[in-house]
Amino acid sequence: MPFIFETSVSLATRREIAKDSIKTFGKNSAKRFSIVKSTSITQNIPPKQIYVKIHLLKLNEGFAMAFKYENGKVIQVSMPHITGEDAKKMLNAKVPKELIKRIKAKKFITEAA
Amino acid sequence: MPYKFKSYTASKAKQEKRALLNAVKFSKDPSKAQREEALLSQALSFAQNSSTKLYTIKDTTSTLKGILGFIALSASDVMIEDTKKPVVLIDLLFVTNQCRSTVYEHLDNSKISQLLLEYAVSKFYEVREHIGVSYLILYPERGRENKNLVAFYQSMGFSYATNKHEWMYVKL
Numbered sequence: 001m002p003f004i005f006e007t008s009v010s011l012a013t014r015r016e017i018a019k020d021s022i023k024t025f026g027k028n029s030a031k032r033f034s035i036v037k038s039t040s041i042t043q044n045i046p047p048k049q050i051y052v053k054i055h056l057l058k059l060n061e062g063f064a065m066a067f068k069y070e071n072g073k074v075i076q077v078s079m080p081h082i083t084g085e086d087a088k089k090m091l092n093a094k095v096p097k098e099l100i101k102r103i104k105a106k107k108f109i110t111e112a113a
Numbered sequence: 114m115p116y117k118f119k120s121y122t123a124s125k126a127k128q129e130k131r132a133l134l135n136a137v138k139f140s141k142d143p144s145k146a147q148r149e150e151a152l153l154s155q156a157l158s159f160a161q162n163s164s165t166k167l168y169t170i171k172d173t174t175s176t177l178k179g180i181l182g183f184i185a186l187s188a189s190d191v192m193i194e195d196t197k198k199p200v201v202l203i204d205l206l207f208v209t210n211q212c213r214s215t216v217y218e219h220l221d222n223s224k225i226s227q228l229l230l231e232y233a234v235s236k237f238y239e240v241r242e243h244i245g246v247s248y249l250i251l252y253p254e255r256g257r258e259n260k261n262l263v264a265f266y267q268s269m270g271f272s273y274a275t276n277k278h279e280w281m282y283v284k285l
Contacts (some may be wrong), residue, residue, distance in 0.1 A: 093282070106231065
């Protein structure tokens with residue numbers, strides 16, 4: 001997914017983003033995130049907002065096993081780090097016993113291809 | 114049993130990749146079809162290098178012909194606070210276009226997606242006999258905007274892990 005920079009983004013900001021990208025995604029991140037210069041779409045967005053947007057994009061991109069289709073490409077999606085209330089909810093989640101009982105009663109047949 | 118599953122080794126997935134892609138029908142909407150084919154193709158590539166385990170489902174009564182759907186499962190983990198929890202991840206759940214949203218009386222009064230998901234749960238328990246795993250997780254395609262799909266997963270016991278992300282889980 002290309003990052004869209006406004007021409008007014010300073011060189012220092014670009015360096016900061018590039019460094020952060022390499023730290024997060026490794027040396028090949030430049031291949032994944034091709035950086036292009038301004039378009040009219042972003043002309044009114046201050047550089048700081050673009051930076052925030054890039055960070056959000058990074059959070060939605062990923063490393064792990066699953067993948068999604070976006071802008072004509074299949075990309076992998078990472079699991080988020082679950083913390084706070086979400087973590088409590090997940091750790092204390094109830095097991096759907098009825099569903100499991102029903103599934104365990106079934107005898108699934110699997111054969112090799 | 115009116116239906117059965119077939120498991121694919123890495124070499125079989127490689128040998129049959131093209132045939133498997135041609136064996137199912139994608140959405141009639143060209144952009145959706147393109148997305149579905151790309152995702153299935155990716156799952157097949159993962160299966161070729163054993164990054165995911167691929168299964169297909171068929172109707173043994175021959176009422177419905179050919180491959181009805183795919184499910185791809187892999188091992189992963191999720192960080193909950195400071196603890197890494199091992200999980201079984203559904204990399205892909207795909208139903209051939211003509212069988213979507215249909216409940217089949219002769220297939221346990223179930224939808225194909227339901228049978229695939231139930232199979233994933235059964236596989237989860239098989240894995241758990243040998244290796245510790247805590248959750249079955251998935252990432253619904255197109256996320257929360259795909260309301261019908263999300264409602265289906267919720268009906269099967271899945272919940273969103275956070276409000277900010279699209280991942281869903283069921284504790285088993």
